[in-house]
Amino acid sequence: MKCEIIRDLLPSYIEGLTSEESNQSIEDHLKTCPKCKKYFEEMQASITAPEIDAASKAEIQPFKKLKKKTWRAIGVTVIICALVFGGVTYYYNHGWIPSSEDVNMTCEKVGDVVTLSFYNKDKNVTMTAYLDYSTKDGSEQITLNARHANPFKKSMRQGAYYGYTFIDDSIVYNEDGSKRKLTDEDILVIKYKDKDVKIKIKDLADGKL
Numbered sequence: 001m002k003c004e005i006i007r008d009l010l011p012s013y014i015e016g017l018t019s020e021e022s023n024q025s026i027e028d029h030l031k032t033c034p035k036c037k038k039y040f041e042e043m044q045a046s047i048t049a050p051e052i053d054a055a056s057k058a059e060i061q062p063f064k065k066l067k068k069k070t071w072r073a074i075g076v077t078v079i080i081c082a083l084v085f086g087g088v089t090y091y092y093n094h095g096w097i098p099s100s101e102d103v104n105m106t107c108e109k110v111g112d113v114v115t116l117s118f119y120n121k122d123k124n125v126t127m128t129a130y131l132d133y134s135t136k137d138g139s140e141q142i143t144l145n146a147r148h149a150n151p152f153k154k155s156m157r158q159g160a161y162y163g164y165t166f167i168d169d170s171i172v173y174n175e176d177g178s179k180r181k182l183t184d185e186d187i188l189v190i191k192y193k194d195k196d197v198k199i200k201i202k203d204l205a206d207g208k209l
């Protein structure tokens, strides 16, 4: 066989596409023709393993690194989200007893009902008032609680309210509907962080402080 024909067949031979008869002819020729053998070796080297290995390594390695980096990024993101969520949750849910100087207290009478309102001077702070039943001297005591207003809960009331329904200047309705005759001993205690403010409930009858 001529060298040109052998060289034309070599790509197919390397890929294993040639017939057994051709293979035999090619191998016989390569044994006797150093030029074609060198050509064959160069062609084989350029087509097979080394280059494919290099190519696949180049592709696989960065992919592995990227994967590691991606997992790390996901992990860091999750931790940051947890911290931010925890911080935000704490910010909006922890309450504190406000100082008297931070609170505006007003009194209003509508019909028989006298309402005390407590607003924090910081408009971003909402207020609630808790009634304490377990005071030692039996007086009525409310404890104010302040909390950062959650902008996602627009319906939240800003102020705290506490009120009495007066039957006349010295008689109020209790929560259970019974009536209570007020004396000078009937005192409402408002607990602030810095002090207790005491008000004679009788004095609220006219709706003024």
Ligand SMILES: [Zn+2]
Binding pocket: 002, 003, 006, 029, 033, 035, 036, 037
């Ligand atoms: Zn040859």
